[in-house]
Amino acid sequence: DASTGSAPNDSVASEPALKPPGVSFLTEDQEAKVRESGQAYQFETEVNKLMKLIINSLYKSKEIFLRELISNASDALDKIRFASLTDKDALGDTVDLKITLVADKERQTLTITDTGVGMTFKDLKSNLGTIAKSGTAEFLASVESQKNNTNLIGQFGVGFYSAFLIADRVTVVSKNNEDKQYIWESTSESDFRIIEDPRGNTLGRGTQIVLHVKKDALEYLEQSKLRQLVQRYSEFINFPIYLWASKTETEQVPVEDEPEAETPNDDLDDDIEDVTDKEEKDTKPKTKTITKTVTDWELTNQQKPIWTRRPADITEREYNEFYMSFTKDAVEPLAYNHFRAEGEVEFKSILFVPKKPNPAFLQSGDDWTHNVKLFVRRVFITDELLGFLPRWLSFLKGLVDSDDLPLNVSRETLQQHSIIKVIKKRVIAKAIDMFRTMAAKDEEKYIEFWGSYGNAIKLGVIEDPANKKKLMKLLRFRSSHSEKLTSLEQYVSRMRKGQPQIYFITGEQPDTFSTSPFVEKLIARGYEVLYFSDPIDEYLTNAVMDFDGKKLQHVGKSGLKYGDEDEKSGESLKEQEEKFKPLRDHLKERLSAWVDTVRVSQQLTTSPCAVLAGEYGVSGAMEKILQAQAIANKDDFRAQMYLNQKKVFEINPEHPLMIKMLEKVNAGKASELDDSIYVLFESTAIASGFAVRNPNDFAKKVEIVVRERLGVDLKKEAQVKVVPAPAVEEPVKSTQSSDDVDADAEAEESAEEAEEAPEHDEL
Numbered sequence: 001d002a003s004t005g006s007a008p009n010d011s012v013a014s015e016p017a018l019k020p021p022g023v024s025f026l027t028e029d030q031e032a033k034v035r036e037s038g039q040a041y042q043f044e045t046e047v048n049k050l051m052k053l054i055i056n057s058l059y060k061s062k063e064i065f066l067r068e069l070i071s072n073a074s075d076a077l078d079k080i081r082f083a084s085l086t087d088k089d090a091l092g093d094t095v096d097l098k099i100t101l102v103a104d105k106e107r108q109t110l111t112i113t114d115t116g117v118g119m120t121f122k123d124l125k126s127n128l129g130t131i132a133k134s135g136t137a138e139f140l141a142s143v144e145s146q147k148n149n150t151n152l153i154g155q156f157g158v159g160f161y162s163a164f165l166i167a168d169r170v171t172v173v174s175k176n177n178e179d180k181q182y183i184w185e186s187t188s189e190s191d192f193r194i195i196e197d198p199r200g201n202t203l204g205r206g207t208q209i210v211l212h213v214k215k216d217a218l219e220y221l222e223q224s225k226l227r228q229l230v231q232r233y234s235e236f237i238n239f240p241i242y243l244w245a246s247k248t249e250t251e252q253v254p255v256e257d258e259p260e261a262e263t264p265n266d267d268l269d270d271d272i273e274d275v276t277d278k279e280e281k282d283t284k285p286k287t288k289t290i291t292k293t294v295t296d297w298e299l300t301n302q303q304k305p306i307w308t309r310r311p312a313d314i315t316e317r318e319y320n321e322f323y324m325s326f327t328k329d330a331v332e333p334l335a336y337n338h339f340r341a342e343g344e345v346e347f348k349s350i351l352f353v354p355k356k357p358n359p360a361f362l363q364s365g366d367d368w369t370h371n372v373k374l375f376v377r378r379v380f381i382t383d384e385l386l387g388f389l390p391r392w393l394s395f396l397k398g399l400v401d402s403d404d405l406p407l408n409v410s411r412e413t414l415q416q417h418s419i420i421k422v423i424k425k426r427v428i429a430k431a432i433d434m435f436r437t438m439a440a441k442d443e444e445k446y447i448e449f450w451g452s453y454g455n456a457i458k459l460g461v462i463e464d465p466a467n468k469k470k471l472m473k474l475l476r477f478r479s480s481h482s483e484k485l486t487s488l489e490q491y492v493s494r495m496r497k498g499q500p501q502i503y504f505i506t507g508e509q510p511d512t513f514s515t516s517p518f519v520e521k522l523i524a525r526g527y528e529v530l531y532f533s534d535p536i537d538e539y540l541t542n543a544v545m546d547f548d549g550k551k552l553q554h555v556g557k558s559g560l561k562y563g564d565e566d567e568k569s570g571e572s573l574k575e576q577e578e579k580f581k582p583l584r585d586h587l588k589e590r591l592s593a594w595v596d597t598v599r600v601s602q603q604l605t606t607s608p609c610a611v612l613a614g615e616y617g618v619s620g621a622m623e624k625i626l627q628a629q630a631i632a633n634k635d636d637f638r639a640q641m642y643l644n645q646k647k648v649f650e651i652n653p654e655h656p657l658m659i660k661m662l663e664k665v666n667a668g669k670a671s672e673l674d675d676s677i678y679v680l681f682e683s684t685a686i687a688s689g690f691a692v693r694n695p696n697d698f699a700k701k702v703e704i705v706v707r708e709r710l711g712v713d714l715k716k717e718a719q720v721k722v723v724p725a726p727a728v729e730e731p732v733k734s735t736q737s738s739d740d741v742d743a744d745a746e747a748e749e750s751a752e753e754a755e756e757a758p759e760h761d762e763l
């Protein structure tokens with residue numbers, strides 16, 4: 001019975017009694033026996049590395065050991081509670097699900113016990129001897145290369161091995177329903193030992209971790225320190241954590257009849273109650289207040305889950321602390337949304353956006369499923385809901401607690417449960433709400449969010465048709481309007497009268513956008529152009545055809561309209577087309593392998609010409625992406641089809657180069673233009689974002705043009721004397737005897753000596 005505590009005592013003792021009731025400890029002799037006769041096993045090399053790393057880089061934040069061990073205990077308790085939902089015998093006689101902490105100053109041990117699922121012999125050997133996590137090797141290498149990166153290692157979650165931060169020896173006693181009770185022991189050296197517990201089953205079920213505290217860490221045996229740490233790090237653990245602690249209590253005790261004092265008020269002990277009323281004094285027995293030390297289990301955490309509380313009652317600090325303890329993230333979240341869904345299904349949820357995404361979050365195929373934890377009526381069920389969040393939202397973290405789901409359903413059937421599907425939809429909608437609120441209320445924060453998760457939102461537009469409309473409003477782009485990012489709505493609000501399209505350009509180098517031949521006239525006329533420079537933008541533009549009834553128009557593709565073209569401009573265009581027809585025909589013939597249309601441009605101002613993709617073709621940037629893919633996949637007929645599409649060549653009728661070319665063609669001197677046409681076309685294609693088709697050919701033609709410009713004979717070749725390479729070396733004979741080998745080695749040695757001490761005449 002925990003409430004008995006120690007016997008009342010007149011003196012104020014500050015130490016808790018050594019033995020709390022109901023907890024069994026190994027004696028020193030028993031521990032020594034484990035060391036002598038336990039079977040020894042080697043730690044995996046990575047464990048040794050990790051332990052070294054923990055000890056060397058986290059020595060300044062030793063105290064995290066307690067957070068890690070309590071978090072493991074809580075996970076173990078979650079597991080047995082979950083098992084008990086479907087197997088009523090799982091709890092057996094050990095029905096209290098709790099964690100206890102006992103510090104023993106005399107033996108300098110700190111003991112953490114839980115009534116969780118416990119570990120079998122096999123579990124002890126593998127869980128506490130290896131590192132199960134994938135990616136640990138790379139992680140270790142990256143931390144080693146960035147010495148002292150405590151932040152990084154903190155984020156990794158160092159787990160059980162952090163015990164060695166404060167202990168030089170750790171003993172683990174564990175009992176799982178499927179096995180006997182075992183003792184595991186290690187001094188963090190290269191091996192650990194396991195032995196069947198000679199005492200039999202003392203735990204009932206669960207795990208007891210005994211830390212033999214190092215000399216420089218004795219502060220962790222102080223109950224005030226432990227209380228403070230549990231409150232700081234384990235505030236949100238959903239199981240009770242009890243600390244075996246002593247406290248001073250005052251109590252009224254009867255005073256035995258004493259001879260009456262002469263002056264009743266003066267030298268009576270302070271804590272003896274002064275009774276002045278004469279009558280009462282006669283009828284009531286005298287009492288005095290005494291102080292005594294009581295040692296008992298002290299509940300150190302409040303276990304009302306934060307998500308069941310009213311948002312209005314929760315401070316931002318509490319949300320932040322909860323997030324950090326819940327996700328083991330080292331920094332506060334960027335944003336959160338705590339809500340209660342009502343209607344078709346009811347559930348409570350808190351969603352968080354981490355400050356920084358896991359760099360691999362859009363690529364990783366499995367890890368992200370652990371980001372949302374599912375509870376049913378406050379009981380943790382699983383964090384392995386495959387496909388619960390769509391890929392684009394895989395950065396989101398949080399929890400869902402539903403009262404509607406059945407408790408005794410397996411994880412596999414849960415996934416298919418119709419309620420889960422409804423919850424999933426609501427969670428996605430609430431996440432989008434959170435982003436929208438951020439965008440509307442806190443632009444600076446939204447820009448930070450966009451910097452980290454912009455690509456995820458774009459992926460959402462591409463992959464999540466149901467939410468596409470809402471997500472499109474969250475998009476932000478650079479544009480010719482100003483340095484600030486713009487939304488599509490803002491763009492539309494600035495559109496010119498009659499402007500029928502939203503103009504954009506794609507490419508890898510946003511710095512060159514404003515000087516691109518496609519953009520020059522638009523900007524000169526005062527139109528705004530959106531700059532799409534992420535590779536994903538190419539896919540995005542295929543998914544987003546229009547916004548707010550306005551077509552999105554790639555400025556490098558056919559089909560651009562200003563909206564203010566009148567009859568007059570149409571006529572003058574026709575005239576120009578007619579005037580340039582001879583040149584257009586000639587160009588079309590010469591470039592027929594790549595071009596199917598040559599026309600007079602309405603888009604160009606200072607550039608002589610531009611290469612455009614056809615209306616259904618792909619831009620230069622997309623062409624490069626497809627080319628890379630086509631190399632990987634030659635059978636991708638769609639990519640091949642796009643790549644083979646012919647281009648549109650636009651000429652600037654006001655440009656002197658074009659006027660000169662027209663003159664040459666009209667004068668019957670078109671043949672003089674051959675190389676120039678080719679060079680002009682290829683270099684224009686480059687400026688328009690396309691890749692050169694045949695770099696060698698292109699370089700040769702450029703050389704011809706340069707030769708002509710400098711008056712160098714086209715036939716004259718460089719006079720380079722070609723020296724043939726030396727003859728092939730004679731193969732070494734493999735049939736030589738061992739004497740020969742020695743002789744060779746000697747010869748080599750003396751050659752080396754000769755090199756080290758060169759003859760004088762060589763100097």
Ligand SMILES: Nc1ncnc2c1ncn2[C@@H]1O[C@H](COP(=O)(O)OP(=O)(O)OP(=O)(O)O)[C@@H](O)[C@H]1O
Binds near residue numbers: 073114116119157161
């Ligand atoms: N108190 C415990 N009860 C039962 N099993 C435990 C306990 N502590 C540790 N384990 C087992 O040992 C494994 C390794 O623990 P460790 O703390 O090193 O990593 P982890 O808990 O899996 O990862 P992380 O600490 O990053 O969450 C756990 O996954 C669990 O299976």
